[in-house]
Amino acid sequence: MSTNETAAGSASGTATEEFDLFATMALIRAFETRVSELYRDSEIPGFVHTSLGQEAVAAGVGSALADGDYVATTHRGHGHCLARGMDVEAMMAELFARGEGICHGKGGSMHIADPAKGVLGANAIVGASLPLGVGAALSSKLLGQGRVSAAFFGEGAVNQGAFHEAVNLAAIWDLPALLVCENNIYAEFSDSRRMTRVPGVADRAATYGIESETVDGNDVLAVNELALAAAARCREGAGPFLIEAETYRWHGHYEGDAQPYKPEHEATAWRERDPLVVSRTRLLGTGVAAEQLDEIENQASTRVEASIERARQLPPPELEEAYADVYGE
Amino acid sequence: MSTNETAAGSASGTATEEFDLFATMALIRAFETRVSELYRDSEIPGFVHTSLGQEAVAAGVGSALADGDYVATTHRGHGHCLARGMDVEAMMAELFARGEGICHGKGGSMHIADPAKGVLGANAIVGASLPLGVGAALSSKLLGQGRVSAAFFGEGAVNQGAFHEAVNLAAIWDLPALLVCENNIYAEFSDSRRMTRVPGVADRAATYGIESETVDGNDVLAVNELALAAAARCREGAGPFLIEAETYRWHGHYEGDAQPYKPEHEATAWRERDPLVVSRTRLLGTGVAAEQLDEIENQASTRVEASIERARQLPPPELEEAYADVYGE
Amino acid sequence: MSTASEVKPEARYIDALGEGMALALEEDERVIVLGIDVGAGGGIFRVTKGLHERFGDERVIDAPISEMGYVGAAVGAAMTGLRPIVEIMFMDFVGVCMDPILNQAAKLRYMTAGALEIPVVFRMQTGAGRSAGAQHSQSLEAWFAHVPGLKVVLPATVADARDLMLDAVHDPNPVVFVENRRLYAMRGDAEAERLPLGKARVARPGDDVTVVTWGQMLRECLSAAEESEASLEVIDLRSLAPLDLDTVVESVRRSGRLLIVHEAVQDFGAGAEIAARVGDLLFDELRTPVRRLGAPAVPMPFSPDLERALLPTSKAISSAAEGLKAEG
Amino acid sequence: MSTASEVKPEARYIDALGEGMALALEEDERVIVLGIDVGAGGGIFRVTKGLHERFGDERVIDAPISEMGYVGAAVGAAMTGLRPIVEIMFMDFVGVCMDPILNQAAKLRYMTAGALEIPVVFRMQTGAGRSAGAQHSQSLEAWFAHVPGLKVVLPATVADARDLMLDAVHDPNPVVFVENRRLYAMRGDAEAERLPLGKARVARPGDDVTVVTWGQMLRECLSAAEESEASLEVIDLRSLAPLDLDTVVESVRRSGRLLIVHEAVQDFGAGAEIAARVGDLLFDELRTPVRRLGAPAVPMPFSPDLERALLPTSKAISSAAEGLKAEG
Numbered sequence A, B: 001m002s003t004n005e006t007a008a009g010s011a012s013g014t015a016t017e018e019f020d021l022f023a024t025m026a027l028i029r030a031f032e033t034r035v036s037e038l039y040r041d042s043e044i045p046g047f048v049h050t051s052l053g054q055e056a057v058a059a060g061v062g063s064a065l066a067d068g069d070y071v072a073t074t075h076r077g078h079g080h081c082l083a084r085g086m087d088v089e090a091m092m093a094e095l096f097a098r099g100e101g102i103c104h105g106k107g108g109s110m111h112i113a114d115p116a117k118g119v120l121g122a123n124a125i126v127g128a129s130l131p132l133g134v135g136a137a138l139s140s141k142l143l144g145q146g147r148v149s150a151a152f153f154g155e156g157a158v159n160q161g162a163f164h165e166a167v168n169l170a171a172i173w174d175l176p177a178l179l180v181c182e183n184n185i186y187a188e189f190s191d192s193r194r195m196t197r198v199p200g201v202a203d204r205a206a207t208y209g210i211e212s213e214t215v216d217g218n219d220v221l222a223v224n225e226l227a228l229a230a231a232a233r234c235r236e237g238a239g240p241f242l243i244e245a246e247t248y249r250w251h252g253h254y255e256g257d258a259q260p261y262k263p264e265h266e267a268t269a270w271r272e273r274d275p276l277v278v279s280r281t282r283l284l285g286t287g288v289a290a291e292q293l294d295e296i297e298n299q300a301s302t303r304v305e306a307s308i309e310r311a312r313q314l315p316p317p318e319l320e321e322a323y324a325d326v327y328g329e
Numbered sequence C, D: 001m002s003t004a005s006e007v008k009p010e011a012r013y014i015d016a017l018g019e020g021m022a023l024a025l026e027e028d029e030r031v032i033v034l035g036i037d038v039g040a041g042g043g044i045f046r047v048t049k050g051l052h053e054r055f056g057d058e059r060v061i062d063a064p065i066s067e068m069g070y071v072g073a074a075v076g077a078a079m080t081g082l083r084p085i086v087e088i089m090f091m092d093f094v095g096v097c098m099d100p101i102l103n104q105a106a107k108l109r110y111m112t113a114g115a116l117e118i119p120v121v122f123r124m125q126t127g128a129g130r131s132a133g134a135q136h137s138q139s140l141e142a143w144f145a146h147v148p149g150l151k152v153v154l155p156a157t158v159a160d161a162r163d164l165m166l167d168a169v170h171d172p173n174p175v176v177f178v179e180n181r182r183l184y185a186m187r188g189d190a191e192a193e194r195l196p197l198g199k200a201r202v203a204r205p206g207d208d209v210t211v212v213t214w215g216q217m218l219r220e221c222l223s224a225a226e227e228s229e230a231s232l233e234v235i236d237l238r239s240l241a242p243l244d245l246d247t248v249v250e251s252v253r254r255s256g257r258l259l260i261v262h263e264a265v266q267d268f269g270a271g272a273e274i275a276a277r278v279g280d281l282l283f284d285e286l287r288t289p290v291r292r293l294g295a296p297a298v299p300m301p302f303s304p305d306l307e308r309a310l311l312p313t314s315k316a317i318s319s320a321a322e323g324l325k326a327e328g
């Protein structure tokens, strides 16, 4: 699909659609904002990587998937989970390491998962989402399920052998794999443009003989329309598709990282292209009232706040939990 | 460098140069022919992968390297070793697992090496030659040695993550790495064209931002001239270069493999483009006498035969050898 | 291809492996076989011969030389409804694809509190004795046994080659399935009593010394038992995880002596765990120290002479056992 | 940056590591530091802080997220004249880059009959206790100790963080250098007596029970020794390969009792090897069975409460030691 088609698609997006996308972004924003604070306040243990600034990718792709579709994601996966409808309370409880967390406190931020919703999990090994996601696509194809498997990964993961091998497998096996690169320019402290001579990730698809497209990752409608088209293509059996969503992470790699490696003007410019503001502006232009959008944001905050209140009250896992689920019967 | 330049270079190749290249090929041919027989007769143990049919790549690239340059190679590495001047007797003794073998009988065909000649070894892990070769190139660059490091690999190895990662490292670190793919179409029993949608290996260089060129791997002069130019480029600090040499292995993946997976017409066509015949024909055209070439071939056979006779007489390694060289002091 | 009951009593180990896979493919559509050249080529050692012909492209799948990719994909497929039998051609190659085994398959059930099930079989061919050199001869079963969440089975008999394969496929957990190459050509009874995965087998009863082993070394131990002046009770462990310590302990209680034999490097090998546990549990009952016999701490040399000298032989086993008997 | 002699007596472990690397970089031009974000960023845990500033782009090199590539390149560089210190950010990540360690670095000297020398240091940060989850908390030292050709060092003190780093860089062999993250902030004496790589240290003398440990668990064992009613002799092994069994045996000869403590999963862990060897060598001299204390066979859970419950504590150590003393 060409950029033109996408642009055309974008124009035809209705306000109702964008409204839902905006709501998803608002939820991710509220969630991540509070998670960042809670982590700083040591209420959440472990490692946390927030996706603030990248909400449009999660919302745009997540909303393009159907029930039964799969998502394999990364260490920066809260947004993808929320966009696939995972329960906010169960997620927050998990980050708090509670027994009622979605993974009973055994997974945490880097491993949060909900297979019932198709979310095979965040993953703390850079690049691992790709073979796993491709494997889920293999299941879908061989079992004739017509499911799409979306594998999220960062541009830093592209330098992993796992990327190379998995993309090729998806290509030669013609799998319904939606390969979604969130190019937020940095991998930890490293400017990824220094880590390869050809920074465009979509360009690399050609070497595997698959199609790809770069999209403005801060424009939720553009992401969503591209993802819808790409997912439809996958479902029709046309093989894998690679999306490169250009975006930016606002916070450090981890909370507390002062990001000395980022030029201020760059950070500022990207902040100005806040995906929620981009969407809000467009929605206002279509006649949606600001109050309606504020209300959505308030609802998101309330929902997140309630999940925090609840998580705080919950007990840690029972000790037996530590010994459970190592093996199945 | 463009194809034109290479062609120009090719035209200027003198008969004397090709004469030496022919001699190297003849040696490899004689060596591999006998090794194949000796293996069938159980005189050589272990795994053996011959490079019959691929002699022009080894000779062409090997002769383009200078003293001090490095070679990291694969399971199919005899030709590369011979082309770098490794001692035939010490090599044969190694294949016979003798104590006087170049590796004291501890390496064998898949691990034959001679660091004194820059040969860092054959390697039994597909893809491993690439990171190792790139590491040697890093040494050359950081120590300011101006050495070129040639990493040989098959087209099957291109599907390994190690290829992807190593090529990228060579690119971003601007290393004097000569990446030599011997595309002999097959990886074990698999037609490699089924294992990727874009079978041209040279085309893949673009994804790493490095230059590359495809060459007729059965034309030793063409290979040599491309390799000379590429090595010069590496030495000047212009960064890595990828050569894809199109060739064919005559024998099975291992000796005894009946190769049911190869269409007969394909095998026949490639046999007709025997690199030694291609070179002989050209040499005859420049006025070299057939007897001279026959003599070279005879000398090669005699040398190989002598190495076999000697190897047969040699004793196996002393038992203490098994315990030596695990650690250095 | 025949069904289980038709396997000839003197079938080969390698055919029993193929039979096990064929039965698994036959009984459950979700089972697939995946690996380098496992398809029409029938596998580099011919273990999967005939499977592609019988079950087709979608069930018996050739992979490119991309172990990290296809082993990882097998794990992803196992999470989502397939039951892959994935081949790692040589155990040594786990060096390029350990992550999906170590960090994904072994841990994802636990990390998701049981929400993900990962029924995958990692077949890997292993072992020295064929002059394959240091990168194609390793026995690394101790690594896998050290990783919670994995099962590790090592069939040593023809019947187990088939039966443990079926058990591994039926198991809801990731199973590392270790095939010693030197067993491939072995013929034996395909109709031996079937024990569940996780249960050791007393391969030969005896009184003086308990010999615990697995994989290829079972044959050497049984030969040793034939040759030895001491009466050896030979136990084929069959799996390291689960570890059937009860069977070992029961035997050592009677014999008072324990010798552990494995092909892997002895230092930090799996035998150490058994020695440590029995040494603790039966401290007062052991008549002699627990002994181990494994390969010395060197990479496996290419030379067949050197290689032979490094691997435990029936002679070394019987003399170690006799030594133990003489000790106390 | 200061030189060795200026390190404050109460320096931090993490600074001593940096100091060790700085000294190595200073004294030998062939030494390089390589890893993800080890350069201007100073490392994700700030271990390499200041090195890039001081030694520049060509000596302190940022790598992309390509462990297989850059660890393999480090091995290739070590063969050809450099002496790389290469970082694997978490030991768990060996899952993506085991081949260059297992099949290349460990074996190439041997396979070339000594013609290749491979002086490379594989730094890897390890350990649980930070709620990092199952993929960022593993202690896999037993894997490396099982591979002939590798040395495995695990500095447990501030002085050793620097001194073993220097020894590892000077060593002509590949050295796996294990840094437990929980030690990074520890302060301690930087000027302790210097022992060679391969020699264990008696960290605290005692009479009743010998406690053998390494890495982070040394602190717990020393606390246990403070608290315990039994008199514990605590031995810091410092390296698993070479394994200084003599020091252990000498101590157990006196105490008659041995407790081995490690953070890694107990089953098939490195403690088993020590238990097996001592159980054999001192069969007649042991008063009680050799005991081990390690993590149970489960992936490390995220929850700090669960995690705490799984790791050996000083209390568990002292009660195990007291139990041994009571036993005999």
Ligand SMILES: Cc1ncc(C[n+]2csc(CCOP(=O)(O)OP(=O)(O)O)c2C)c(N)n1
Binding pocket: A075, A076, A124, A125, A126, A153, A154, A155, A156, A157, A158, A184, A186, A187, A188, A253, D036, D065, D067, D089, D093, D096
């Ligand atoms: C195999 C492996 N290597 C290194 C790391 C450490 N690490 C965690 S996140 C990260 C950066 C990933 O960058 P990118 O893929 O761009 O994702 P982003 O963080 O930008 O979302 C690194 C190096 C890891 N978790 N796994």
Ligand SMILES: Cc1ncc(C[n+]2csc(CCOP(=O)(O)OP(=O)(O)O)c2C)c(N)n1
Binding pocket: B075, B076, B124, B125, B126, B127, B153, B154, B155, B156, B157, B158, B184, B186, B187, B188, B253, C036, C065, C067, C089, C093, C096
């Ligand atoms: C990591 C790894 N996977 C698989 C193998 C088994 N193997 C040995 S050679 C080979 C085929 C290699 O093909 P190619 O790279 O094209 O080289 P060629 O044999 O054609 O020279 C394979 C799969 C191996 N040695 N290492």
Ligand SMILES: [Mg+2]
Binding pocket: A154, A155, A156, A182, A183, A184, A185, A186, A187, A188
């Ligand atoms: Mg990024």
Ligand SMILES: [Mg+2]
Binding pocket: B154, B155, B156, B182, B183, B184, B185, B186, B187, B188
């Ligand atoms: Mg090939």
